[in-house]
Amino acid sequence: MEASVLFMAFTFGIHIVLVNLGIAFSTLVPYLKWRGEKSGDSGLVKVSRELMRFYAATYALGGVFGTAFTVFLLSFYPGFIGFAGHLLLIPFGISAVFIIIHFFSIAAYWYGWERLNVRLHNLIGIVLALSAYLIPLGFRATFAFLNIPQGLRFLDADGYKAYLDLAEALGNPTFLPLYLKSLVGALTAGLLAVSGSYAYRVLRRGHMEEAWRRLIENTLPWAMLGLAAMAALGFWYAISLSGVEYKFNNIFGGLGWSVGSGIIYHDYSWLFLVKMALVAIQVLAIAYVFHEKITGAPELSERSLKLLVLAGSAGLMTIVMGEYLNAFSQYPYFVADITDPAVLSSIPEPLQPTLASILDLTRTNPLASGRGLLALTIGAMGALLVAALFFLYVLLYGKEREG
Amino acid sequence: MSIVTQWLGYPAAYDRILSMIGIEVHWAILQYVLGLPFMAFIAELLYLKTGQAKWLRLAKTLAKGFILVFAVGAATGTASEFGLVILWPNLLEAAGRYIYFPLYAEIFAFIMEVIFIYLLWYGWGRLPRRVHAIIALLAFLGAWYSAAMIISVNSYMVAPTGIHAAYDPYAGWKYGGGYPKIELYVPGTVLKVLDVDKLVSLGMELQGMDGSGAWVLMPVSIVRQLADEAWQGYRVQDSILRSVLKPEYAEDQAILQMPVKSLIDTILTATIKKIGIYTVTFKSPVYLGSLLHALGSGLTVSGFTVLAAYILRMVRMPSSASEEYRDYVRSAYRFAAVFSLIIIALQGTVFGHELGTAVAMYNPEKFAAMEGTSTQLSLNLAKLLGAEKLMPLIAYGDLNAKLPVYDDIPGNYCALPGISLGFSCRPPLIIHYLYYSKIILGTLLGLYALLVVFFLWRRGEPPTVLAKLGLAAPIFAQLVSFLGWATREIGRKPWTIYGVMTVDTAHTVNPPSISEAVLVASFFIMVLAALTYLVWRLLWIPGREGV
Structure with a gap:
C-alpha cells in the first residue's frame, strides 16, 4: 500500500478518535452538569467540568489532525480535490458552518461556566451537543457519495462540468445508516472511554469517589444499549452496501457472504473480525460488571475496573477499525462503486480515463512521491507525537510546582 | 467606470467577496496568533530575568488571549480551507499538484502549534521555569513557521518564481x-x-x-x-x-x-x-518581503491591541486597587507602548519597503495601480501627499527612474490576439486608495506610539487624553492590516496566480447562489463580532484586580 494512503490513514485515525470523543463529551458534559445541578449533586458537576476541561484542551488537536488529513489529500491527490471541489459546496458548507458554531459553543460553555445564568448556560450546552451531531452530516454525506456516486450529474457532453443533485445525493442508501452509525458509535465509544478513564483513575489513586462510581455505573447500561444499536445499524449499513459489490465482497466475502460475481479483490474480512473481537471485549466487560453488581458486590472490584479500562480502549479502537474497514475495503478507489459497469457507463466517455486516474489511490502526485518527503513526514510526525504524548502527560498527571 | 464597478467587473465577483470576508476574518484572527505568543515569550523572559510576578501575570494574560484566538483561528481556518476547495477548486488542484510542499510542511506547523500552545498554558506551574520558557519559544516559532509556509504559497501567487516583468x-x-x-x-x-x-x-x-x-x-x-x-x-x-x-x-x-x-x-x-x-515557492521574488511584512503586521496589531487593553485598565482602575496591581498595569502599558513603536517603525521602514520594492520590480501592473498613475482617478493621494516625486527613489533607488503608467497597460495584455476574455487585464485602481489609506493610517499609528513613548520617557506617563486616544488603536491597527492584505489580494486581479491563472479559470463551475453567499458572509461577520466580544471579556475581566 502507498505511503500516502498510510499517512492519510494515520492522521485520519487520530482525528476520528478525537472527533468521536468530542461528540461524546459534547453530550455528556452538558447532561452531567444539568443533572448535577438539578439533583444538587456537586460531584457530577465537578466531573462534568473535568471532562469539559479535557475537551477544551484536545478539541483543536482533533481539528488540526483533520486539517492534516485534508492537506495530505490535497498534496497526494490534487486531481481528486479539484474534481470534488466542484461538487461539494453544500455538504462541506454544512460541515464548515457547524464546525464554527461548535467551536463557539465550546468557548461560550467553558468560559460561561458560573458566569452566565444557568438557563442560558444549559441552552449553550444544547447547542454544543447539536452542533457536534451536525458536523458529521456533511462529511458522512460525502462518504456515502464515495460509496455510491448518487446524484452526480453532467452539464456537458464532455463531462467537465459536473454538479451534484443534492436531493438525489441525500437519498443515497448508504448515507443514513452511515450517519446514524457514526453518531451512535461515537456516543458508545465515548461513554466507555470516559468510564474506562475514571476506572483507571480509581486504580491509580486507590480510592473511588462517589460521583465517579455513579458516573461509571450510569454510563454502562447506555453503552450496552449503544452496542446493541450499533449491531442493528451496522447490519443496516452492510445491507445498504450490498449494491456496492466491490466493497461488500472485500468486507464480507472472506466470511462466505458475497454478492454479484462473488469476486474478492482485497480481502479485508480480517479487519471486520478484529472489529467484532473488539466489540466482544466491550460486551463481555460490561456484562462482567453487571454480573458483579447483580450478585451483590458492594463496590466495583479491581478486576471490573481493569475490564472497564480495557473496554474503553477497545471502544476507541473499534471506531478506528470501523473507519479503516470502511476506507480500505474500497482501496484503491476513492469511489467504491466506480468499478460497477453501470456507474462507469453513466459517466461521459471523454471523462472516463481522467476520472479513472484521479479516483485511483495508487496514482499519487509524482511531485509528492520522493523519499525525502517520506523521511520528513515520518521524522516530523514522530517528533510531534512524542511532544503530544508529553502534553497529555503534563495535562493528566503533571504535578503543580512552586512558582 | 467607477473604481468599484471596475473591481466588480472581474469574473466571480460575489464569490470573490465571499472569499474576501471569510479569509479576512481568518486573517484578522491570525494577527494575534502571530503577535501575542511572541509578546508572551518576551514577557516570560522578563520574568525569568527579574523574577517580578508582574511579568508572569502579563505573560499569562497574553498567552490566554493567544490560546483563545488560536482555537478560533483553527475553526475559521478550516472553514476558509473548505471555502477555497468549494469556490476555487481549480486553484486548489493546481496548488496541490505543483506547489504543495509548503502546505504539506504546514501540517507539522499546525501540530507543533497546537501541542506547544496547550503545553504553554497547561504547563504553567507544572514545568520548570526555563523549560516553560522554551515551550513559549516553540509556541511562537510554531505560529511563525506556519506563516512562513502559507506566505510562500501566497507569494508565489503574487509573483511566481521565474516571472519576468513587463x-x-x-x-x-x-x-x-x-x-x-x-x-x-x-x-x-x-x-x-x-x-x-x-x-x-x-x-x-x-x-x-x-x-x-x-x-x-x-x-x-x-x-x-x-x-x-x-x-x-x-x-x-x-x-x-x-x-x-x-x-x-x-x-x-x-x-x-x-x-x-x-x-x-x-x-x-x-x-x-x-x-x-521543495523550494519553488520560497524562491518567489516577493517572498522575503511578504513574510517579514506579514509577521510585522501580526506584531503591530497585537502590540496596539495589548496597549489599548492596558489603557482601558488604567482608565477603569478602581480607587481601591493595590499598588501591586497598579504597578503591573503601568508596566504592561509601557511594555506594549515600546513594543508597538519598535515594531511599527520596522514594519514601515524595513519590512514594508522590502515588499514594496519587490512588488514594483516583479508585479509592475499592480504597483502602477497602487501608485494610481492614471488619469482615471479624480483624486490622487500620492500627488496630494507629495509622494509621487519621491516614489521612484523609494521603489527603484533612483530619482531619475520612472514610475509605471497605469493607463499605458494594454487592457488585453493577458490574452492572446483574437481572444476576448470579457474582462480587463489591468488591475483594479481601487487599490490606490486602499494602499494610501493604509500608509496614512499606519503613519498616524506610528506617530501616536512615538508620542506615547516620548511622554513615558520624559514624564513617566502620557497625558490622559493622549492615552485614551490609544483605545482606538487596535481598530486602526486591524484596519491597516486589512488594507494591506486587501491591496495584496485585490490588486492581483484579474490574476489568481499572476502570469499563470486568472480568476475565471480558478473558479468553480457550480458557484453558490447570491442568497447562499450572503448567508455565509453574514455568518462570518457574526463570528468576527462574537470573537471581538469574547476577547474583550477574556482579556479584560480576568485581568481586573481580584478576578
Missing part, C-alpha cells in the same frame, strides 16, 4: 516584446512536437537547451490560455496548441486527442522539478 524603470513597459513572461522548462518529448519558430514569433524566447529539454520564457498570454484550456477539459485538437504543432504532427490523432492538461502537466512538473520541488 516593466523597466528607465525604458518603460515592454508589452511590445511579449512581456510579462514566465520561465518554463519544456521537456524534449513535448518540444519535439512543437513548432518552435511559430512559438518564437508569438513571443516565446529560447533561453537554453540541455539533453532533455529547453528553458524558455513564455508570454503569460500563452500560459494563461493554456491553463484555462487545461482546466476546461480541452484536447489538443481544440486548443491553440494545434496551431503550433509541427506539420508532421498536425494530424497525429494520438496528439490531437491528448488532454491539454496532460501536456501542461508534463511541462509544469518538469519545471518544478528543475527549480526545486
